[in-house]
Amino acid sequence: DAKTTQPPSMDCAEGRAANLPCNHSTISGNEYVYWYRQIHSQGPQYIIHGLKNNETNEMASLIITEDRKSSTLILPHATLRDTAVYYCIVRENTGNQFYFGTGTSLTVIP
Amino acid sequence: KAGVTQTPRYLIKTRGQQVTLSCSPISGHRSVSWYQQTPGQGLQFLFEYFSETQRNKGNFPGRFSGRQFSNSRSEMNVSTLELGDSALYLCASSLVSSGNTIYFGEGSWLTVV
Numbered sequence: 393d394a395k396t397t398q399p400p401s402m403d404c405a406e407g408r409a410a411n412l413p414c415n416h417s418t419i420s421g422n423e424y425v426y427w428y429r430q431i432h433s434q435g436p437q438y439i440i441h442g443l444k445n446n447e448t449n450e451m452a453s454l455i456i457t458e459d460r461k462s463s464t465l466i467l468p469h470a471t472l473r474d475t476a477v478y479y480c481i482v483r484e485n486t487g488n489q490f491y492f493g494t495g496t497s498l499t500v501i502p
Numbered sequence: 503k504a505g506v507t508q509t510p511r512y513l514i515k516t517r518g519q520q521v522t523l524s525c526s527p528i529s530g531h532r533s534v535s536w537y538q539q540t541p542g543q544g545l546q547f548l549f550e551y552f553s554e555t556q557r558n559k560g561n562f563p564g565r566f567s568g569r570q571f572s573n574s575r576s577e578m579n580v581s582t583l584e585l586g587d588s589a590l591y592l593c594a595s596s597l598v599s600s601g602n603t604i605y606f607g608e609g610s611w612l613t614v615v
Contacts, residue, residue: 426603435506435592435606436545479545487558487600488535492545 394493395419395482401497404474410467412496414480417461424483425456426490427465429476436479436492439465470500504529506595506607514613520581523610527574527595533557534576535604536568539590548591551576552599583614 397415404410416425424443428436440447440454442463447454453466467474479495507526515521527534535550535558547560551570568578574595580587590611594604 428606433539433590433609435594435608438603438605441603488533488550488552488594488596488602488604489547489558489560490604491547492537494544 394491396480396493398478398480398493398496400494401499403499403501404467404470406472406500406502407469410470410474410498410500412465412467412478412480412498413462414465415462416480416482419460419482421460425454425460425463426481426483427452427454428479428481428492429474430479430495431473431476439478441483470498472500472502474498475500506593506605508591508593508607508610510610511608512611512613514615515583516615517583517585519583520579521583521612522577522579523591523593523612525576525578525593525595525607527576527593528605531595531597531605532574533596533599533602533604534570534574535594535596536576536578537592537594537606538562539592539609540586540588545592548578550599557599580612585614588612588614 426441427439456463477495533552536548550558570576590609592609594606596602596604
């Protein structure tokens with residue numbers, strides 16, 4: 393079962409930063425937080441993942457709180473192409489099964 | 503480097519028939535997992551294969567099966583199709599069986615009529 397809670401929807405103005413929150417209060421010490429997004433029922437696209445420290449790549453930044461009970465995905469300059477459903481996933485330590493919740497539907501507004 | 507390739511992209515089947523979907527993982531990836539996505543149930547894990555062995559299985563009936571070949575390519579099969587099997591079937595690959603990021607293909611859209 394999904395171990396995360398996300399708001400069902402969010403809006404963001406084009407060019408502004410999009411901050412997508414995720415709660416994962418039952419996360420275990422060695423479980424990773426992963427973020428994927430899915431655009432219009434294409435295959436989910438990997439964005440970023442992290443364990444404890446903040447992470448940044450060419451797509452986004454991931455901020456994980458010190459107690460690891462929540463995290464925020466930041467898209468620094470949202471574009472219309474960032475409109476998608478964003479999934480926050482706590483990745484179990486064994487196997488490659490990812491349990492997807494309902495995600496956050498982000499709409500970037502011109 | 504080519505991504506995960508799934509075939510066919512779209513197909514329509516009749517209730518009671520069976521269907522086979524194919525997945526070619528990213529070159530060098532040895533783990534393949536399958537997911538089903540429906541509007542009502544969202545994205546659900548079906549099963550994972552690594553080194554031609556099923557490693558994990560989700561909560562799906564025995565009508566759903568899969569296999570992996572020595573070149574890491576995988577197929578999944580659904581027998582005795584039901585209307586509720588209409589879904590987007592997604593394949594994902596990763597380097598090994600645990601601890602790695604998985605990368606998804608574009609999926610196969612199955613419609614059962």
